[in-house]
Amino acid sequence: MTTAKRDTYTPETLLSVAVRVFNERGYDGTSMEHLSKAAGISKSSIYHHVSGKEELLRRAVSRALDGLFGTLEEEHARVGTAAERLEYVVRRMVEVLMAELPYVTLLLRVRGNTGTERWALERRREFDHRVAGLLKAAAAEGDxxxxxxxxxxxxxxxxxINSIVEWYRPDGRGMGEREVADAVVRLVSGGLRGGAEER
Amino acid sequence: MTTAKRDTYTPETLLSVAVRVFNERGYDGTSMEHLSKAAGISKSSIYHHVSGKEELLRRAVSRALDGLFGTLEEEHARVGTAAERLEYVVRRMVEVLMAELPYVTLLLRVRGNTGTERWALERRREFDHRVAGLLKAAAAEGDxxxxxxxxxxxxxxxxxINSIVEWYRPDGRGMGEREVADAVVRLVSGGLRGGAEER
Incomplete structure (x- = not known):
C-alpha cells in the first residue's frame, strides 16, 4: 500500500494518506484501524504523531483553508477595482483547488458532526462571505x-468552482490547470458582467 | 415517522420515503430494514410492491431522468437558434432540479456500484452529451x-446547476424558484456569450 518505512514517516506523509482515506471512506466512516492499514504503520505509531483522527482532519482542512484565505492577502486581491480583485480571487480559488485537490475536496465534504467539522464549516462560510463582499463592492461600482x-x-x-473537484484529475491527460482557470474566469466574469444584448 | 396507514401505501408513497432514506444514508448504506422502519411497514409489505431496493433506486432516478430528458422534447428546446434552445434547456433543467429535488439529488449522488447505478450514470452522460451538442451548435452559429x-x-x-441541490430548499423561506432559474440563465448566458470588453 505504501513504500514509506516506519522511520521515514512524518506528520506530512501521514496527513496525505489520511486525506486519501477520508475522501474514499468519508471522515465518519474512517477508523484509526483504517488509517493504520493504509499507512502501513501501527496505531501506536500514528498516536506518536497526532492525537487522533480529528487532529488529522483539522490539519487537512487547515491546509485547504490557509490556501484559500491566503489568496485574499495577495496584492492583486487588495489593489484595483472590486471587479478586478474579484476576478483575481476567482482565478486563485480555482488554482488553489487544483493544487490542493484532496485537501479542498475533503473541506467541501465536511458535514459538521464534530467540533472540528463545525469549525471548518464556519471558516468556509467566512471565506464565502469575504468573496461575496468583493462581489457586492463590484456591483456597487457598477461593474x-x-x-x-x-x-x-x-x-x-x-x-x-467547487464542482471542479468532481472531475479534475492532475494526471496530465485531461485539461491543464491554466485552461480550467481561464475558462472559469471567462464564464464567471462574462456572466457577472452581463451583456448589453441581455433581455 | 409516518402517518400513512399500511393499506394506504402505494408504490409512490413508498418511493418518496425510499428516496429520503437513500439521500440521508447513501444508497449503499441503506438496508431493507432501514426502509421498513422509515416507511413504518414490514419488509414483506415492501416486497409486495417492489422486488427490492434496487428497483426503488431505478424508479427514483428514472423520475429525475425522465424530467430532464423530457425538457429536450419540449417545443422551445427544438425550435429556434441553438443559443435560444440552450438557454431554454438550462432554465428547464434548473426548474426540474427544484421540482424533483430529492430525485435529482439522488441521481447526482449515484456512484456506479450496481447495474442500476451504472445505467443511471450512462443516462446522465447521455443527457450531458445532448446539452453539450446544443452548446457546440450555438458556438458554430457564433452565439x-x-x-x-x-x-x-x-x-x-x-x-x-447541479450545485443548487446543496442549498435549495423549497420551504418558501429562501429564494423562489423563479429567482434561482433567472439567475442561472443570466449568469450562464452572459458567461457563454462573453463580452466585447473581455481580454
Missing amino acids: VRDDVEVRLATRLVFGM | VRDDVEVRLATRLVFGM
Missing part, C-alpha cells in the same frame, strides 16, 4: 449586473 | 464565445 442578487450569485459561482 | 472549450464549458455549467 457587475444588478439583476442577480449578490448572495445567489455567490452561491452559483462557488457551485461552479 | 457562444470560442475561447472556452465546449466540453469544459458544459462541465462548468452543469457544475453550477
Whole structure:
C-alpha cells in the first residue's frame, strides 16, 4: 500500500494518506484501524504523531483553508477595482483547488458532526462571505449586473468552482490547470458582467 | 415517522420515503430494514410492491431522468437558434432540479456500484452529451464565445446547476424558484456569450 518505512514517516506523509482515506471512506466512516492499514504503520505509531483522527482532519482542512484565505492577502486581491480583485480571487480559488485537490475536496465534504467539522464549516462560510463582499463592492461600482442578487450569485459561482473537484484529475491527460482557470474566469466574469444584448 | 396507514401505501408513497432514506444514508448504506422502519411497514409489505431496493433506486432516478430528458422534447428546446434552445434547456433543467429535488439529488449522488447505478450514470452522460451538442451548435452559429472549450464549458455549467441541490430548499423561506432559474440563465448566458470588453 505504501513504500514509506516506519522511520521515514512524518506528520506530512501521514496527513496525505489520511486525506486519501477520508475522501474514499468519508471522515465518519474512517477508523484509526483504517488509517493504520493504509499507512502501513501501527496505531501506536500514528498516536506518536497526532492525537487522533480529528487532529488529522483539522490539519487537512487547515491546509485547504490557509490556501484559500491566503489568496485574499495577495496584492492583486487588495489593489484595483472590486471587479478586478474579484476576478483575481476567482482565478486563485480555482488554482488553489487544483493544487490542493484532496485537501479542498475533503473541506467541501465536511458535514459538521464534530467540533472540528463545525469549525471548518464556519471558516468556509467566512471565506464565502469575504468573496461575496468583493462581489457586492463590484456591483456597487457598477461593474457587475444588478439583476442577480449578490448572495445567489455567490452561491452559483462557488457551485461552479467547487464542482471542479468532481472531475479534475492532475494526471496530465485531461485539461491543464491554466485552461480550467481561464475558462472559469471567462464564464464567471462574462456572466457577472452581463451583456448589453441581455433581455 | 409516518402517518400513512399500511393499506394506504402505494408504490409512490413508498418511493418518496425510499428516496429520503437513500439521500440521508447513501444508497449503499441503506438496508431493507432501514426502509421498513422509515416507511413504518414490514419488509414483506415492501416486497409486495417492489422486488427490492434496487428497483426503488431505478424508479427514483428514472423520475429525475425522465424530467430532464423530457425538457429536450419540449417545443422551445427544438425550435429556434441553438443559443435560444440552450438557454431554454438550462432554465428547464434548473426548474426540474427544484421540482424533483430529492430525485435529482439522488441521481447526482449515484456512484456506479450496481447495474442500476451504472445505467443511471450512462443516462446522465447521455443527457450531458445532448446539452453539450446544443452548446457546440450555438458556438458554430457564433452565439457562444470560442475561447472556452465546449466540453469544459458544459462541465462548468452543469457544475453550477447541479450545485443548487446543496442549498435549495423549497420551504418558501429562501429564494423562489423563479429567482434561482433567472439567475442561472443570466449568469450562464452572459458567461457563454462573453463580452466585447473581455481580454
